[in-house]
Amino acid sequence: xxxxxxxxxxxxxxxxxxxxxxxxxxxxxxxxxxxxxxxxxxxxxxxxxxxxxxxxxxxxxxxxxxxxxxxxxxxxxxxxxxxxxxxxxxxxxxxxxxxxxxxxxxxxxxxxxxxxxxxxxxxxxxxxxxxxxxxxxxxxxxxxxxxxxxxxxxxxxxxxxxxxxxxxxxxxxxxxxxx
Amino acid sequence: xxxxxxxxxxxxxxxxxxxxxxxxxxxxxxxxxxxxxxxxxxxxxxxxxxxxxxxxxxxxxxxxxxxxxxxxxxxxxxxxxxxxxxxxxxxxxxxxxxxxxxxxxxxxxxxxxxxxxxxxxxxxxxxxxxxxxxxxxxxxxxxxxxxxxxxxxxxxxxxxxxxxxxxxxxxxxxxxxxx
DNA sequence: GAGTACATGTAATTAGTTACATGATTGA
DNA sequence: TCAATCATGTAACTAATTACATGTACTC
Numbered sequence: 001x002x003x004x005x006x007x008x009x010x011x012x013x014x015x016x017x018x019x020x021x022x023x024x025x026x027x028x029x030x031x032x033x034x035x036x037x038x039x040x041x042x043x044x045x046x047x048x049x050x051x052x053x054x055x056x057x058x059x060x061x062x063x064x065x066x067x068x069x070x071x072x073x074x075x076x077x078x079x080x081x082x083x084x085x086x087x088x089x090x091x092x093x094x095x096x097x098x099x100x101x102x103x104x105x106x107x108x109x110x111x112x113x114x115x116x117x118x119x120x121x122x123x124x125x126x127x128x129x130x131x132x133x134x135x136x137x138x139x140x141x142x143x144x145x146x147x148x149x150x151x152x153x154x155x156x157x158x159x160x161x162x163x164x165x166x167x168x169x170x171x172x173x174x175x176x177x178x179x
Numbered sequence: 180x181x182x183x184x185x186x187x188x189x190x191x192x193x194x195x196x197x198x199x200x201x202x203x204x205x206x207x208x209x210x211x212x213x214x215x216x217x218x219x220x221x222x223x224x225x226x227x228x229x230x231x232x233x234x235x236x237x238x239x240x241x242x243x244x245x246x247x248x249x250x251x252x253x254x255x256x257x258x259x260x261x262x263x264x265x266x267x268x269x270x271x272x273x274x275x276x277x278x279x280x281x282x283x284x285x286x287x288x289x290x291x292x293x294x295x296x297x298x299x300x301x302x303x304x305x306x307x308x309x310x311x312x313x314x315x316x317x318x319x320x321x322x323x324x325x326x327x328x329x330x331x332x333x334x335x336x337x338x339x340x341x342x343x344x345x346x347x348x349x350x351x352x353x354x355x356x357x358x
Numbered sequence: 359g360a361g362t363a364c365a366t367g368t369a370a371t372t373a374g375t376t377a378c379a380t381g382a383t384t385g386a
Numbered sequence: 387t388c389a390a391t392c393a394t395g396t397a398a399c400t401a402a403t404t405a406c407a408t409g410t411a412c413t414c
Binding site for chain 1: 182185186189192209210211212213214215260261264265266267268269270271272273274275276277278279280281282283284285286287288290292295296299300303304307322325326327328330331332334335337338339341342344345348349352353356357
């Protein structure tokens with residue numbers, strides 16, 4: 001499905017990016033809530049997108065000699081991105097979740113062992129939820145207007161917080177069964 | 180991390196399975212909420228587990244000549260599974276979500292286009308939630324006891340329903356911003 | 359006799375991770 | 387000058403999907 005292609009095109013559609021910048025974007029607070037790719041996947045994909053004529057780059061020099069490639073989208077790339085963007089897809093498989101897999105087999109554990117695992121997961125999700133909520137608070141005084149890129153950030157962050165809270169609720173429910 | 184290994188060992192730890200049965204289990208109502216693998220991945224993994232001495236199989240004949248391999252766990256397999264089961268892992272990356280990726284870039288769409296996508300997703304998640312809830316209702320009169328395999332089914336199903344409801348809530352919230 | 363489900367595999371490709379490899383810039 | 391960050395790539399490997407390939411058993 002070439003999803004990485006569209007994740008990259010989506011960014012480059014907004015403004016020019018270097019491979020390094022794309023890599024950082026995938027690691028940042030907002031995007032990491034629904035996408036991730038390492039630089040070893042990004043650089044080859046940028047080469048492929050260049051060959052396909054979906055992006056082009058300008059070489060700029062930073063300091064004395066360090067070169068960087070700044071990629072921008074082409075008309076072709078823009079058309080293909082817009083077509084992908086307005087696609088209504090089927091749900092597909094639920095993503096893998098190792099902790100749910102473990103929970104499914106939890107009858108093999110001692111009660112106290114599984115309780116310990118649940119508490120540990122709860123702490124981790126709680127820390128993540130707090131981090132996301134704090135970022136939401138400090139980044140947004142109010143909800144951004146429709147049509148702005150900021151509304152995308154806002155919606156995704158909100159969705160991530162809701163997801164973490166629900167995961168915590170589920171862990172607490174499981175915990176209650178075992179106590 | 181060899182997670183497929185442990186997903187398979189977890190099943191075979193309960194009772195003997197053929198590759199075909201494992202394949203069906205991954206596709207069923209409960210397991211498909213947190214794990215999936217196709218037969219083309221399962222058969223080679225069963226071979227590898229046999230080589231490693233984690234499982235063994237007996238060949239039985241169905242009907243006139245159709246052979247099937249019934250795998251059971253070994254002591255080594257059991258020990259390795261138990262060690263994995265009681266492991267407290269870090270959270271790791273949030274799984275990829277194509278619809279959230281699209282939503283992140285939704286500012287590129289016409290209002291009506293994104294609204295249409297949201298409504299369509301909502302329908303799909305709603306249908307899934309209904310299916311899961313109905314199954315939960317018909318499968319469980321009451322909550323199974325701690326220590327039974329059925330409690331694993333119950334917890335996972337409950338978690339999946341909660342996840343679907345939260346996804347729907349998020350979609351409705353996004354929709355409200357665009358209306 | 360036909361169609362569906364049972365049953366087991368391999369081959370080719372794509373996606374993603376980990377490790378290897380190198381070098382420049384910036385700020386303390 | 388040292389450390390962190392910027393910057394770009396490739397190689398080897400693991401995970402997963404799609405397609406190829408074959409044949410049996412059961413039910414209508």
